[in-house]
Amino acid sequence: MKKYSIADIAKELGVSKTTVSFVLNKRDKSISPQTRKRILDFVKKVGYKPNSVAKALKEGKTNTIGYLVPDISNPFYGNIARKIEQQLDDTPYQLIIGSTDESEQKESEIIHSLLDRQVDGLILASCNIKSDVVQAMITKQFPLVLFDRMDQDTSANYIIVNSREKISEALGLWIDEGIKKIGLLSITPDISSLKERIESFKDTLTQKSIDYKDEWIRTVDKDDIKESCYIQLKALFSEDIEAIFFSNNLVCIETLWHLKKNFTEQIQKIKLLSFDNIDFFDLANPPVNSIAQPINEIAGSAVKRLLKLIKSPESAAEVITLEPIIIIR
Amino acid sequence: MKKYSIADIAKELGVSKTTVSFVLNKRDKSISPQTRKRILDFVKKVGYKPNSVAKALKEGKTNTIGYLVPDISNPFYGNIARKIEQQLDDTPYQLIIGSTDESEQKESEIIHSLLDRQVDGLILASCNIKSDVVQAMITKQFPLVLFDRMDQDTSANYIIVNSREKISEALGLWIDEGIKKIGLLSITPDISSLKERIESFKDTLTQKSIDYKDEWIRTVDKDDIKESCYIQLKALFSEDIEAIFFSNNLVCIETLWHLKKNFTEQIQKIKLLSFDNIDFFDLANPPVNSIAQPINEIAGSAVKRLLKLIKSPESAAEVITLEPIIIIR
DNA sequence: ATGAAAGCGCTAACAG
DNA sequence: CTGTTAGCGCTTTCAT
Numbered sequence: 001m002k003k004y005s006i007a008d009i010a011k012e013l014g015v016s017k018t019t020v021s022f023v024l025n026k027r028d029k030s031i032s033p034q035t036r037k038r039i040l041d042f043v044k045k046v047g048y049k050p051n052s053v054a055k056a057l058k059e060g061k062t063n064t065i066g067y068l069v070p071d072i073s074n075p076f077y078g079n080i081a082r083k084i085e086q087q088l089d090d091t092p093y094q095l096i097i098g099s100t101d102e103s104e105q106k107e108s109e110i111i112h113s114l115l116d117r118q119v120d121g122l123i124l125a126s127c128n129i130k131s132d133v134v135q136a137m138i139t140k141q142f143p144l145v146l147f148d149r150m151d152q153d154t155s156a157n158y159i160i161v162n163s164r165e166k167i168s169e170a171l172g173l174w175i176d177e178g179i180k181k182i183g184l185l186s187i188t189p190d191i192s193s194l195k196e197r198i199e200s201f202k203d204t205l206t207q208k209s210i211d212y213k214d215e216w217i218r219t220v221d222k223d224d225i226k227e228s229c230y231i232q233l234k235a236l237f238s239e240d241i242e243a244i245f246f247s248n249n250l251v252c253i254e255t256l257w258h259l260k261k262n263f264t265e266q267i268q269k270i271k272l273l274s275f276d277n278i279d280f281f282d283l284a285n286p287p288v289n290s291i292a293q294p295i296n297e298i299a300g301s302a303v304k305r306l307l308k309l310i311k312s313p314e315s316a317a318e319v320i321t322l323e324p325i326i327i328i329r
Numbered sequence: 330m331k332k333y334s335i336a337d338i339a340k341e342l343g344v345s346k347t348t349v350s351f352v353l354n355k356r357d358k359s360i361s362p363q364t365r366k367r368i369l370d371f372v373k374k375v376g377y378k379p380n381s382v383a384k385a386l387k388e389g390k391t392n393t394i395g396y397l398v399p400d401i402s403n404p405f406y407g408n409i410a411r412k413i414e415q416q417l418d419d420t421p422y423q424l425i426i427g428s429t430d431e432s433e434q435k436e437s438e439i440i441h442s443l444l445d446r447q448v449d450g451l452i453l454a455s456c457n458i459k460s461d462v463v464q465a466m467i468t469k470q471f472p473l474v475l476f477d478r479m480d481q482d483t484s485a486n487y488i489i490v491n492s493r494e495k496i497s498e499a500l501g502l503w504i505d506e507g508i509k510k511i512g513l514l515s516i517t518p519d520i521s522s523l524k525e526r527i528e529s530f531k532d533t534l535t536q537k538s539i540d541y542k543d544e545w546i547r548t549v550d551k552d553d554i555k556e557s558c559y560i561q562l563k564a565l566f567s568e569d570i571e572a573i574f575f576s577n578n579l580v581c582i583e584t585l586w587h588l589k590k591n592f593t594e595q596i597q598k599i600k601l602l603s604f605d606n607i608d609f610f611d612l613a614n615p616p617v618n619s620i621a622q623p624i625n626e627i628a629g630s631a632v633k634r635l636l637k638l639i640k641s642p643e644s645a646a647e648v649i650t651l652e653p654i655i656i657i658r
Numbered sequence: 659a660t661g662a663a664a665g666c667g668c669t670a671a672c673a674g
Numbered sequence: 675c676t677g678t679t680a681g682c683g684c685t686t687t688c689a690t
Binding site for chain 3: 058
């Protein structure tokens with residue numbers, strides 16, 4: 001079964017490439033029904049498939065979009081990938097994915113590769129928005145949607161989640177119950193969203209006149225999560241903390257593990273609230289309340305915005321703010 | 330900052346495209362050092378990047394490979410995706426991913442699209458290996474690696490996991506403890522791997538002279554997991570089952586949920602073993618033993634085999650069998 | 659209603 | 675050591 005090109009078909013049928021191309025692209029108006037039928041029949045018979053690479057070269061458009069995140073196997077990014085795919089389902093676009101491993105170097109390499117491949121747009125959770133590559137894309141008005149992380153100094157198209165109010169609301173629930181000693185555990189807060197969550201935590205407590213000590217706000221070293229988390233937890237428990245807020249699910253998961261292995265006596269007492277939901281929090285011991293990022297909306301807005309940008313790359317930068325969802329268990 | 334092509338560079342520098350192309354592709358041998366330097370400097374200055382689409386058209390090779398699975402947000406497929414990416418890291422290849430949703434129709438559409446895009450190879454967890462598209466790829470010797478599912482009638486390149494022995498071994502542990510009444514819960518077993526796991530279960534019990542009734546082997550309807558799982562569990566518990574083996578993690582997770590919500594009295598008694606590991610099984614109540622598929626090896630073998638096939642597509646079909654790992658908790 | 663031909667950006671065989 | 679040129683498969687303008 002050889003591979004047919006438009007030229008092959010044209011030759012075999014004794015017509016011109018133009019005619020074949022017209023028929024294939026439904027610019028039929030000017031083609032006689034007989035010719036059209038002959039072409040269509042032949043195409044079906046030999047199972048002709050257009051070569052999208054050639055088309056892409058000609059049209060300067062590949063109908064692919066890039067999706068670049070720190071780690072595609074992280075459920076948060078994985079679920080968004082899935083939703084993006086679904087959004088793209090009835091468009092001609094297909095997704096190229098990449099994981100950066102939080103390495104700026106790797107991010108830059110992949111972006112370059114994606115750009116060389118002429119992707120039509122990019123959805124990116126960047127580990128450094130200030131990097132040359134990212135800044136260059138923005139300057140050149142390359143269709144780019146940033147999510148999950150934000151840089152205040154950089155005006156661009158963002159999809160961000162407003163953590164402030166929901167964090168305040170969720171903590172308020174505890175405070176209403178009479179809980180006073182609330183700790184915070186975060187992974188090294190080197191990206192904007194984590195910092196914001198920590199700020200919101202502090203602000204909420206201040207605003208609701210709940211005292212807290214700086215020792216109750218602790219950071220887990222991201223290069224040694226297990227050990228570091230253990231140390232921080234020990235510190236928190238020694239202060240008789242009643243409840244812990246986690247700036248993301250990584251530390252919370254680790255904490256659940258330590259509770260089971262090393263702090264069983266705490267399980268009945270401690271209350272947990274994590275930013276970023278995972279279904280398993282429902283089954284955990286103790287159950288974990290969470291503030292879930294709206295995966296569907298993030299994916300939906302990102303795609304919608306990106307397709308718009310691909311159509312009109314010069315449209316003004318826009319920040320889309322989404323609300324997370326509190327899940328009480 | 331305009332976009333430069335090789336032709337532009339050649340013109341600006343008063344040399345020919347060939348010269349530029351040679352320099353860029355390190356076929357420098359015949360180019361004078363001065364010319365080379367001039368070109369290299371200019372290229373760096375204007376930030377020239379080759380257009381891979383044009384290159385792909387010319388060379389008939391896109392340096393992309395497809396990864397098509399039922400659901401990229403499923404941790405099993407997500408983790409494999411990640412590992413594949415890592416394997417591909419120091420090759421020129423990039424991954425295009427897709428989710429089929431277990432729909433043959435969707436699978437076929439995406440495969441067509443990938444083929445039109447001239448992907449150089451495909452790693453596929455097919456929902457129907459007997460389908461026309463898949464069979465056509467095999468016939469045409471398109472570089473294809475199948476994993477996770479197998480069709481006995483189809484000779485092709487497979488990466489499969491040998492569930493038999495480890496299932497037998499893991500069940501043996503229970504039997505040695507004196508456990509006699511073991512049930513099985515599976516999602517509708519419409520793919521080869523699930524069927525094999527169920528067979529292994531039966532064979533093991535028979536071989537070890539452990540009686541079981543057909544009512545202890547139950548199927549959860551995949552279109553209504555929650556409700557159906559509840560019904561099947563009720564049936565199992567009414568038979569005073571002591572332990573349950575799950576053919577994959579989906580049903581096991583659902584069961585953990587039901588145990589917590591509807592069968593709390595069973596939590597202390599029941600033993601669980603699931604095929605497919607997730608880290609959370611460690612934290613679950615009760616803890617879940619599991620038989621983990623060797624994610625790294627699957628990804629590694631798949632990539633290795635595929636790259637080989639891309640180089641020599643006519644090489645004979647090969648079935649690579651990997652061993653899972655028992656995790657006791 | 660149909661065809662000829664140019665051109666997208668690149669590589670490489672061939673010529674000089 | 676460097677340039678000319680054809681061609682990858684497609685779309686599209688301009689002729690006929």
